[in-house]
Amino acid sequence: xxxxxxxxxxxxxxxxxxxxxxxxxxxxxxxxxxxxxxxxxxxxxxxxxxxxxxxxxxxxxxxxxxxxxxxxxxxxxxxxxxxxxxxxxxxxxxxxxxxxxxxxxxxxxxxxxxxxxxxxxxxxxxxxxxxxxxxxxxxxxxxxxxxxxxxxxxxxxxxxxxxxxxxxxxxxxxxxxxxxxxxxxxxxxxxxxxxxxxxxxxxxxxxxxxxxxxxxxxxxxxxxxxx
Ligand SMILES: *Cc1c(COP(=O)(O)O)cnc(C)c1O
Numbered sequence: 001x002x003x004x005x006x007x008x009x010x011x012x013x014x015x016x017x018x019x020x021x022x023x024x025x026x027x028x029x030x031x032x033x034x035x036x037x038x039x040x041x042x043x044x045x046x047x048x049x050x051x052x053x054x055x056x057x058x059x060x061x062x063x064x065x066x067x068x069x070x071x072x073x074x075x076x077x078x079x080x081x082x083x084x085x086x087x088x089x090x091x092x093x094x095x096x097x098x099x100x101x102x103x104x105x106x107x108x109x110x111x112x113x114x115x116x117x118x119x120x121x122x123x124x125x126x127x128x129x130x131x132x133x134x135x136x137x138x139x140x141x142x143x144x145x146x147x148x149x150x151x152x153x154x155x156x157x158x159x160x161x162x163x164x165x166x167x168x169x170x171x172x173x174x175x176x177x178x179x180x181x182x183x184x185x186x187x188x189x190x191x192x193x194x195x196x197x198x199x200x201x202x203x204x205x206x207x208x209x210x211x212x213x214x215x216x217x218x219x220x221x222x223x224x225x226x227x
Pocket of ligand 1: 058
């Protein structure tokens with residue numbers, strides 16, 4: 001088990017590094033979030049023991065169950081949709097929340113981060129594919145949300161996140177990724193601050209995402225196995 005996850009991770013890390021070099025960036029320019037949703041806590045502990053440090057979960061409850069059982073040096077990101085009533089729990093558990101998609105959620109997160117005396121790092125999730133099943137704000141509304149977020153004292157806006165389309169293969173995926181990068185550049189100009197992170201790319205499309213500028217890939221099944 002331990003070796004399988006570590007071996008998978010090493011293969012993915014090599015492919016990530018190679019894609020970063022192809023995109024004209026250093027081999028270590030792209031971070032890997034190991035998405036452990038649905039996998040047992042033993043698998044996550046084995047991954048930590050093998051040196052993996054950054055994990056992703058898509059549900060607050062699942063993270064809240066797993067995290068207290070783990071030991072070692074690790075951090076968790078929230079990659080799934082977040083409801084406002086879970087904001088309080090989320091700021092305690094996650095070093096980066098990838099899925100902020102409304103002003104009201106951002107306000108709640110800032111308030112809860114303030115209560116803890118901290119600053120919460122966040123990304124704005126954008127629906128770049130137009131698929132209805134996807135959460136995330138519409139591209140046309142993202143600048144306004146970013147402008148609101150940067151006025152919130154206990155949030156730090158680090159960039160944008162998207163989920164590639166289910167349909168349409170690599171061509172459609174690349175279109176989504178290019179859209180997110182261009183949107184990031186526009187928003188960054190509009191709000192007058194850099195937005196260094198682009199969270200895009202999963203097991204099936206991370207190399208295309210990196211070639212289009214991803215700085216964070218969210219990889220689940222290619223590391224932990226099929227769900
Ligand atoms: C599950 C999930 C991933 C990882 O998906 P894989 O295809 O298993 O790599 C990435 N991002 C989000 C938002 C997810 O929910």
